[in-house]
Structure formats: C-alpha cells, structure tokens
Amino acid sequence: MELKFVLESLLFSAQKPLSAKELREVLVNAADAEDAEATVKSLAKIKEAELTPALEELARDHESAARTYRLVCVAGSWQFVTQPEYGPWVRALVGVKARPPRLSQPALETLAIIAYRQPLTRAEIEQIRGVSVDGVMQTLTERGLVESVGRAEAVGRPQTYGTTPMFLEYFGLRGLEDLPAADELRRIPAEKPPAPVTVDPGLATAAPEELKTQTETPAQTTEGEKS
Amino acid sequence: MELKFVLESLLFSAQKPLSAKELREVLVNAADAEDAEATVKSLAKIKEAELTPALEELARDHESAARTYRLVCVAGSWQFVTQPEYGPWVRALVGVKARPPRLSQPALETLAIIAYRQPLTRAEIEQIRGVSVDGVMQTLTERGLVESVGRAEAVGRPQTYGTTPMFLEYFGLRGLEDLPAADELRRIPAEKPPAPVTVDPGLATAAPEELKTQTETPAQTTEGEKS
Amino acid sequence: MAEYKVQFEVFEGPLDLLLYLIKKEEVDIYEVNLTKLATQFIEYIDTMRLLDLEIAGEFLVMAATLMYIKSRELLPVEQQAQVEGEEEGEDPRWELIRQLVEYKKFKDAAAQLQALESRQEHVFPRIPGKPDFAEPAAEPVKPDVSIFDLLNAVNSVLKRFEQREGQAREIFEDKWSVSEKIESVLKVIGERGSVKFSDLFENAASRGEVVCTFLALLELIRLKQLVCAQPEAFGDIEISRAVAAEPETVTNEDEKTSNIEHRTSNAEGEDVDGPQSGAELKENAQ
Numbered sequence: 213m214e215l216k217f218v219l220e221s222l223l224f225s226a227q228k229p230l231s232a233k234e235l236r237e238v239l240v241n242a243a244d245a246e247d248a249e250a251t252v253k254s255l256a257k258i259k260e261a262e263l264t265p266a267l268e269e270l271a272r273d274h275e276s277a278a279r280t281y282r283l284v285c286v287a288g289s290w291q292f293v294t295q296p297e298y299g300p301w302v303r304a305l306v307g308v309k310a311r312p313p314r315l316s317q318p319a320l321e322t323l324a325i326i327a328y329r330q331p332l333t334r335a336e337i338e339q340i341r342g343v344s345v346d347g348v349m350q351t352l353t354e355r356g357l358v359e360s361v362g363r364a365e366a367v368g369r370p371q372t373y374g375t376t377p378m379f380l381e382y383f384g385l386r387g388l389e390d391l392p393a394a395d396e397l398r399r400i401p402a403e404k405p406p407a408p409v410t411v412d413p414g415l416a417t418a419a420p421e422e423l424k425t426q427t428e429t430p431a432q433t434t435e436g437e438k439s
Numbered sequence: 440m441e442l443k444f445v446l447e448s449l450l451f452s453a454q455k456p457l458s459a460k461e462l463r464e465v466l467v468n469a470a471d472a473e474d475a476e477a478t479v480k481s482l483a484k485i486k487e488a489e490l491t492p493a494l495e496e497l498a499r500d501h502e503s504a505a506r507t508y509r510l511v512c513v514a515g516s517w518q519f520v521t522q523p524e525y526g527p528w529v530r531a532l533v534g535v536k537a538r539p540p541r542l543s544q545p546a547l548e549t550l551a552i553i554a555y556r557q558p559l560t561r562a563e564i565e566q567i568r569g570v571s572v573d574g575v576m577q578t579l580t581e582r583g584l585v586e587s588v589g590r591a592e593a594v595g596r597p598q599t600y601g602t603t604p605m606f607l608e609y610f611g612l613r614g615l616e617d618l619p620a621a622d623e624l625r626r627i628p629a630e631k632p633p634a635p636v637t638v639d640p641g642l643a644t645a646a647p648e649e650l651k652t653q654t655e656t657p658a659q660t661t662e663g664e665k666s
Numbered sequence: 667m668a669e670y671k672v673q674f675e676v677f678e679g680p681l682d683l684l685l686y687l688i689k690k691e692e693v694d695i696y697e698v699n700l701t702k703l704a705t706q707f708i709e710y711i712d713t714m715r716l717l718d719l720e721i722a723g724e725f726l727v728m729a730a731t732l733m734y735i736k737s738r739e740l741l742p743v744e745q746q747a748q749v750e751g752e753e754e755g756e757d758p759r760w761e762l763i764r765q766l767v768e769y770k771k772f773k774d775a776a777a778q779l780q781a782l783e784s785r786q787e788h789v790f791p792r793i794p795g796k797p798d799f800a801e802p803a804a805e806p807v808k809p810d811v812s813i814f815d816l817l818n819a820v821n822s823v824l825k826r827f828e829q830r831e832g833q834a835r836e837i838f839e840d841k842w843s844v845s846e847k848i849e850s851v852l853k854v855i856g857e858r859g860s861v862k863f864s865d866l867f868e869n870a871a872s873r874g875e876v877v878c879t880f881l882a883l884l885e886l887i888r889l890k891q892l893v894c895a896q897p898e899a900f901g902d903i904e905i906s907r908a909v910a911a912e913p914e915t916v917t918n919e920d921e922k923t924s925n926i927e928h929r930t931s932n933a934e935g936e937d938v939d940g941p942q943s944g945a946e947l948k949e950n951a952q
Contacts, residue, residue, distance in 0.1 A: 214610035220506035221525035222895070224534050240529035253529045275947045277504065292794070298448035300479045304469035346625050385853075392850045454793055458945030508792065510802040519792040524835040526788025536787060544776070545678050547783075551775035567768055570724045611789060624771055 216273075218255060218267045220283075223270075229289030232263040315355075322348045323357060327379065327391055331361045331372035351372070357382060440581070443500075445482060445492045447510075456516030459490040489619040509547075514607035538581060547573045550584060554606065554615065558588045558599035576600070584609060681769040683710060688766070695766050704732035723821055723926030735759055787808065823867075836932075847882035851905075860906035864896070867926050 222238055223230060226363050230238075240249065243256030267290055267369065271283040274292075294302055315427065322345050325337050335346050352358040362373035373387070385391065449465055457465075463485065469475065470483030494517055498510040499517075508521045521529050530536070541583065542610060549572050552564050564572050566631040588601035607614065618624075677683045685707050688698050710727050714721050735758050856924050866879055883905065886892040893908045 218525060221521045222528055224508050224519070224792055225521055225529045225533055225790050226791060227533075238528060238532045240596060242528045245527065245531065248527065255528075280444050281451050292451070294448045294452050300472060300475065301445050301465060301469045301482075302452045304472065305452055305465045312497055390853070391659050392846060423562045441951055451792070452794060457792070491689070511934045521792070521898060523785050523788035526790065530788075533793075536790065538787060541783060542780070547776040547779050548678060548772055551779055554779075555775060557771070567765075567772060568679060569681035569728070569765065569769065570722065586731045609786065610779060611786045612782070619782075620774065629667045 213418070215255060215258060216270050219263065219266055220270055223283060223290055223292055226291070229286060231289045232260050232267065235263055235267075236260045247423070260429040305366075316347045316348075316351075317347075318343075321349050323352055323379070324375050325360050326352075327375050327388070330388075331364075331366050331376035333366070333372050335370065337373070363418035440480060442485060442490075443497045446493055447497055448488065450510060453518070454515060455517035458516045459487050459494065462490055462494075462517075463487045466522075484607055502625055511611065512613040513611055514604040520611075543575075543578075545570075545572075546573045546578055550579060550602070550606070551624075553585050553600050554602050557615075558591075559602035560591050560593070560597040560599050560652055563599065564600070680707075680725045680801065681721070681766060683707065683725070684728070684762075685764055685773065695763060695770065698763075700762070701736050704736040707732050731758060735762065742824055760878065778798070786941075841878050844878050844881045847878045848885060851879065851886060852891065855905065855907050860904050863905055866905070 218239070221233060222235060233288045239258060240256045245252070263321045267283075271285070271290075274281070280298055281292050283290060283292055293312060316342075322337060323339060325340050326332065329336070329340070334349060337349075349358070356376055356378040358373050358379065359376050360371045363369040363373050364372050379385075380387065380390075384430070445466070448461060466485060470480045472479070478500060488626075494510075494512070498512070501508070501510045507525050508519050510517060511520055519593060545568075548568060549564060552567050553559065555644045556567075557565070561572060564576075576585070583603055583605040585600050585606065586600045586603050589599045590596040591599050602615070606612075607617075612618065677686065684703065684707060686904075688695055691698065691702075697713055703722065708729055711721060738758070741809075749896065799891055844892075852860075854866075883892070887894065890908050892905055894905055899914075
C-alpha cells in the first residue's frame with residue numbers, strides 16, 4: 213500500500229486539516245489496532261519528515277487531475293478544498309442545510325432584553341429574566357444575533373452585550389430605533405440580586421448609577437461603549 | 440461550467456449524502472442568490488432527470504481515476520466514500536463505524552430471499568428455506584431491514600414483506616437492481632414440468648436427468664457450478 | 667464425531683444439510699442419486715439422535731419425504747406409474763430438487779450479502795468540515811421569526827417579571843398606542859407582502875394591545891394603505907399593501923427615552939472575573 217494513497221484516504225475522510233505530525237500519529241494508531249495487518253504495521257515506521265514529500269506529490273497529483281478540488285497546505289496542515297469558482301454552488305449547499313431552526317422562547321426573551329436594554333451585562337440579563345442565560349447566550353452568539361460590545365464600568369469589568377447588524381436583518385429592521393416601542397421593558401428596574409456575597413452593598417449600587425446614563429438610549433449606546 | 444463538475448464540488452463539500460432532487464434544489468438556490476452570475480443561473484434550469492446521467496458519468500470518472508475514494512449512490516443518495524482497503528487507517532482517524540452486530544446466517548438467507556423475491560409472504564419464505572423464520576423475521580424487522588409492504592391476494596390475506604431503504608444503506612446498494620446476480624434470482628422459480636415425468640424403470644437418477652431438459656432456466660444457471 | 671457435531675450446529679435446516687451432503691458427493695444437484703442421498707440424510711438424523719441433539723421438526727418431515735422417495739424407487743415400474751397418475755405428475759423427486767436448487771441460489775446470494783456487509787464496515791463516507799463561509803454572517807438568513815415573536819417575548823418577560831416581583835403595576839398598563847401599531851403593522855406588511863389577520867393578533871399580550879392593533883388596521887384601511895381579502899369563505903383574512911399606495915410614514919412620538927430612572931445593577935455574574943475592589947468601584951463612580 214503506497215503511503216501517498218493512505219494519506220489521501222485519510223485527508224479525504226478528515227473533518228479538519230491535518231498536519232504531517234497528526235497524520236503520522238494516525239499511521240501509528242492504525243498499526244496499534246489488534247488486528248493490524250503487515251501493511252498497516254509497516255507504515256507506522258515512516259518518519260514525519262518522509263510524509264511531507266508524499267503529501268507534496270499527492271497535491272501535485274490533484275493539481276494535474278484538475279478536478280473541482282485540490283489538496284492544499286495551510287499553515288502546515290493539509291486539507292482538500294473545493295476550487296473557488298464553485299463557491300456560488302457550495303455556498304447554496306450550506307445555505308440549504310444550515311437553515312437555522314426557529315429561536316426558542318428563552319432565546320427570544322433574552323434577545324428582546326438585549327435589544328431593548330443594550331449594552332448590558334450577562335448578570336443584568338439574568339436579573340431581568342430571573343433565570344440563567346448561559347445556553348441561550350451561546351445560541352444567540354453562535355447565530356450571530358448578539359455580540360460582546362464592550363465592558364461595563366463595574367467591578368471585574370464584565371462584558372456587555374448588544375445586538376448585531378444580523379439581528380436587524382433577521383427581524384427586517386432598519387435600525388434599533390425601528391424596534392416597536394416597548395417602554396415597559398426599558399423601564400424594568402434591574403436591581404442587583406438580593407444577597408450578593410462578595411459585593412459591598414454600598415458600593416455595588418454605586419456603579420450601576422454610573423451605568424444608568426449609558427443604558428438610557430439603547431440605539432446609541434453601542435457606539436461609545438467599546439472599551 | 441459543466442454540470443458534472445458542479446455536482447462534484449457539491450458532493451465533495453456535502454456533509455451528508457444528497458439525492459438528485461436535493462442537488463437540484465441546491466442548483467436552484469444558488470441561482471436565487473442576489474449576485475448569481477449567468478452560469479449559476481443557467482444550471483438552475485436543469486431537470487432532475489438530467490442530473491442522474493451526469494452523476495453516473497461522474498461516478499465512472501472516479502472509478503477510472505482509481506484513487507482511494509469513489510462516488511457511490513446508496514439508496515438514491517450520492518456520496519463520496521473511501522475504498523474499503525483504506526479502512527484500517529480511516530478507522531484510526533475517525534473511529535470505528537457505529538454499526539449493529541453482523542447478521543447471522545439464517546438472517547442473511549432470509550434477507551436474501553426477501554430482497555430478491557419481494558413482495559412475498561412468510562409462508563413463501565419458509566417454503567424456500569425449508570424452516571420456520573419466525574425469530575429471524577423479528578430480528579430483521581426490528582433492525583429495520585425488512586417491513587410489511589402489503590397483503591397477498593390469498594386465503595387469509597397474509598402480510599407480504601419487502602426490504603427497506605435501510606437495507607440498501609446497510610449493504611451499500613444503490614437499489615434492488617444492484618443486488619448481485621439479481622436477474623437470475625428474481626426469475627420466477629421453475630414450475631413443475633407440463634406433463635407427468637416418465638421415469639426410466641429402476642433408475643433412481645433418471646427422473647432428475649429428464650427434468651433438467653424440461654426446465655431449461657434453472658438447469659442452465661446452476662449447471663457447471665458443481666457444489 | 668466431533669466433525670458431525672460442528673456440522674449439525676451450522677445447518678440451517680434440512681435443505682442445508684442436503685446441500686452439504688450433495689457437496690460432499692461432488693455432483694450437480696440435478697445428477698444426485700436421491701436414493702443414496704436419502705440414506706445419508708437418515709444416517710445423519712440417527713447420529714443427531716445418538717448425540718442427543720434436538721432435532722427440529724423440519725428434519726423429520728424431510729426424512730419422511732426422502733423415505734417416501736426411496737421407497738418409490740424400489741417399486742416395480744407399473745406401480746410407479748400408478749402412483750404418479752394419482753398425483754397428477756407431482757413427482758416428489760422433482761419437487762425436492764427444485765427446492766434444493768432454489769435454496770442453493772439464495773444461500774449463495776446470502777454469502778454475497780455477507781461479503782457486502784463486511785465490506786461496508788470498511789467503507790467510510792467523506793464528511794468534510796463545514797466550509798469557511800458557513801458562518802452565519804455571510805448567509806442572508808430568511809427571517810423565520812417575526813417581530814411579533816419578539817414582542818411576544820417582551821410581553822412574556824414583563825408578565826414573568828411581574829409575577830416574580832409582584833410590583834411595577836405601571837409596567838403592566840398597556841402602553842400600546844394606535845400610532846405604534848400602525849407603524850408595526852406597516853412594517854410587517856412591508857416585510858412580508860401580506861399577513862394573515864389572525865397573525866396580527868396571535869401574539870397580542872393584552873386586550874389593550876388587540877384593540878390598538880385593530881384600530882390601527884382600520885385606520886390603515888381607511889387611509890387606503892392596506893387592503894383586506896378573504897380568499898375562501900370562513901378562511902383567514904389576508905391583509906396586504908394597497909396597490910400603488912405610497913407607504914405613509916407614520917411618525918411615532920419618540921418615547922424611547924424613558925423618564926423613569928434606569929436602575930441597572932452590575933452585580934457580579936460569571937462575567938466578573940476579578941476580585942471585588944471597593945476602590946475600583948468608587949473610582950468608577952466618580
């Protein structure tokens with residue numbers, strides 16, 4: 213079994229780019245399998261330095277085969293990639309499959325709070341929602357609807373969150389000023405939790421006072437807030 | 440841009456097998472993109488029926504390129520797969536394939552009968568195998584390899600069985616026509632001779648000899664394969 | 667003896683055993699001496715009995731059939747013909763051979779399936795990583811959530827907040843105004859082209875909001891901004907933008923800057939990663 217072909221089969225099946233070092237590890241692991249045959253065992257003896265010429269030859273093979281993909285080495289890791297001219301189609305493929313599911317109710321609520329109160333910290337969101345927002349924040353961030361926009365002028369300088377341009381696109385809004393008026397939500401006083409263990413009560417309320425001016429006009433705050 | 444290459448780039452980038460129908464959807468979606476160019480738009484007009492010949496040609500291309508992977512169609516969906524001989528290495532990379540335990544001999548025999556002769560009743564299966572298939576049928580049904588497909592036009596209207604798409608997936612078959620030696624096995628079993636057999640007096644083996652000439656098809660197909 | 671035992675365990679049934687016996691004789695199924703085969707089969711059954719193995723009923727049925735075939739062979743020709751005449755050409759020998767031939771084919775097919783099965787264990791599909799441009803930002807995502815969902819979410823938040831805090835009665839006063847609703851209805855219709863009547867109220871949080879939405883609709887219809895259609899009797903009313911009507915910008919008093927003091931707290935959450943420092947807080951408060 214020629215080394216180059218084994219490497220090809222590996223790179224063809226890999227979910228991520230692989231370095232020569234990682235490829236060698238796979239060869240070694242394959243040889244360690246209980247039922248490993250002689251050919252599998254023999255390739256485990258190959259040195260990392262010997263892999264690179266084989267990989268380069270493989271890349272040349274695919275270059276001359278001139279199909280719709282190539283083997284490339286980026287930052288020391290090898291991977292198969294489609295040729296850029298097929299981008300329009302491949303992008304459509306991703307679009308078809310990546311159609312995101314509807315946002316869950318907790319996600320929508322959290323998003324609403326962020327939209328109307330941005331920028332604000334995770335602790336503030338949790339205070340308004342009354343529950344933890346860990347998973348939800350991750351979803352919203354992954355979906356590109358909210359992002360970190362700065363840090364609060366408070367103890368620990370926690371990150372503050374705001375909505376993204378994607379959020380506007382998602383809901384068909386021209387800007388944050390287009391959000392339907394929901395004064396009530398803007399008005400909910402966000403108090404600090406009843407018994408913070410580590411914070412001096414007197415001081416904890418001081419910082420939020422400071423924050424107040426920055427949270428008044430949600431539409432504008434995202435600009436001046438980057439820290 | 441030749442259709443076949445576009446299809447190749449899509450199947451190369453896809454994270455799951457794609458049917459001709461799904462591939463056509465992608466072509467249409469690509470053309471719907473705001474910035475879609477003329478070539479992208481032109482491929483959206485292609486009919487689903489036109490995709491299959493292109494896909495088959497593509498599969499043949501990869502067959503003759505004889506690299507470590509092939510384009511295959513399993514149960515109507517197309518995907519790139521690595522050749523089995525590279526299994527030991529690919530397994531070391533991506534882990535052991537999650538597959539149910541191998542089928543027993545009785546299960547395989549019963550499955551073969553169902554696959555080639557579907558739809559058929561349990562009684563018909565038992566007639567061919569010469570033994571009861573109760574337990575085996577349960578296993579096959581539980582594993583989703585066979586299912587009830589209707590009822591026979593016979594006394595008691597017994598259920599008839601057939602194979603599922605999972606059956607094709609399990610064995611890596613494109614369709615039932617892909618079954619090995621399908622033509623021969625699907626042939627209607629030899630009927631009894633039209634006229635009563637005349638037996639040579641006293642010769643036990645005479646009758647079968649006689650039969651051979653009268654039932655051409657089975658005789659030809661098994662002749663020569665000394666068992 | 668040991669060989670017998672092993673073999674018996676793998677026979678799927680009488681046909682399987684018969685095929686094994688024929689294979690041992692190295693003859694074609696069509697040329698097999700059935701009398702001899704019958705004798706061998708019965709010998710095997712006897713061995714199974716001797717070994718105290720459980721013998722399935724099918725083996726016994728087959729043994730009986732073979733005995734019958736064997737006995738027929740021993741009859742004089744005239745009597746053979748007589749038997750055949752009775753059975754309308756149903757020759758048990760033919761029946762058995764036909765069955766064996768057919769079974770043999772499927773046994774071979776099963777072996778081929780088995781080969782495919784083990785081959786599949788070594789075949790791996792290519793599952794590439796997601797392409798780089800899979801990032802959501804590059805993808806114009808079709809809105810699958812409307813602004814109403816967002817408003818609904820707002821209201822849920824408010825409701826729960828009230829339940830939790832049992833306060834802020836003024837929060838729950840309906841703040842909806844007809845002009846706000848006009849704006850949002852126009853926005854939704856501008857976005858979607860048309861909207862179902864029921865959809866407009868689906869997420870209304872209060873009677874007040876429903877009233878405001880309805881008044882807004884009436885106003886827009888009066889202003890010929892919107893048209894209503896009911897494609898089928900008792901079906902849902904479809905509201906869409908009136909043809910050629912310039913969307914009138916309904917300005918809405920900007921009430922977004924509330925007079926009520928925002929009291930936001932920055933109590934520690936998991937974002938707080940440093941130790942609390944009073945000095946820092948004071949400094950920030952300056």
